[in-house]
Amino acid sequence: MPTTISRPDFQGSNDPVGHLQRVDKRTISAIDDLEEAPEMFGLTFSKALSTAQLHCLYDPTANKSETWEAWVAAMQVGSALFASATAPEGTTVECMIAHKKRTIPACGVKHFVDAGTWLEAFWLAVICRDQARMTQLCNVPIELLRASGAVFEEYVYHWVDALQTYWLERPGLGEKLVAAFDGTNPDTLRFVDREMMLKVLYPPLDLFYRFISQDPDKFNEALVQAVELHKEYWTADEERESLTGDVAIAPLAIACLAFDAGRPIEVESEYLPENLLDRSWLGEFET
Incomplete structure (x- = not known):
């Protein structure tokens, strides 16, 4: 028999449809702005991911098409963020986000182009079964994630390295995963x-x-x-x-x-x- 792990009851809006429509509208507006303001990628990705999670509060099994659309949009924003970050300065990238092809300028290495954001973007690509985006993300250099200036425990970079190695079928997966495990010792944490x-x-x-x-x-x-x-x-x-x-x-x-x-x-x-x-x-x- 499967093990059941329930989530606490959610007391949402009395008008869930209206609530979700308003949130979706604000998220799409933020996505629309990326073509003029790619420096807002970090906040927009957070907003899109929160919107996807909100859909699952009202729709716990993700049974509605609107829920799937929200998760896909979050995945698309996360992948577009790294496409923009890795594009040569002065160029643009073509990205499909929320049913629309968008032309977004290269944003370069910003504070949000970090290992934590990479993990979220990769997990979303896995959940949405988008192998092309998984491969794109796995080709993002770890040095670029370090260059963001964000502060993480060192194990995070080994974890990213292990996931990239797994998906791209590179050698050394075992050693990289061991390095990630070694860095999780609770007695040596800094951040x-x-x-x-x-x-x-x-x-x-x-x-x-x-x-x-x-x-x-x-x-x-x-x-x-x-x-x-x-x-x-x-x-x-x-x-x-x-x-x-x-x-x-x-x-x-x-x-x-x-x-x-x-x-x-x-x-x-x-x-x-x-x-x-x-x-x-x-x-x-x-x-």
Whole structure:
């Protein structure tokens, strides 16, 4: 029997359709502005991702086409951000975002072109099963992510390196993943606290390791633990209860990799929206 991990009840707007339409409109407006203001990519990506997560609060299984559209748009913004960042200065990139082809100037290395943003963009490409964008993201140099000036634990760069190595089938995956694991020691952290590491940041590494180890039982045990720890962290108090934790994005993405590899997924949870996990909407429209 699958393990069920429920999400706390959500008390949303009395007019969910109207609420989502207003949020979608603001997000599209921000996306429209990117053609004139690519320096707003960081805020626009955050807005698009929050909009996708909000859709899953009202639509926990991602059963509605509008929810899929929101997740695709977030994925498209994240990938466009890095396409713009890696384009030569003075050039433009052609990007499909929210059903429209857009011409966006190169933005260069900005503070938001960092490893954390890269991970979010990559997970979204995995969830949306966009292999071309996954490959594009995996060709982003790690040196460029470091150049953003953003401060991260060193393990993050090894984690990005391991994911790029896995997807591009480069040698050295084992060593790079070991380096990422070594950097998660809670006693040596400089920028994140112990609880965040143990409950949110570390579990996806362990889950990914179980995935590449091809042990379905161990994978599902790790998936249960990852989702339970995610829930425990993001529901610990009212301050943490936000859209950030309403979908377990990294565990969901790795579960998508496992699902696509034919592995059984024995966890049911609103934190892993069913129709995103089983790619029900794939091919619904051009992305």
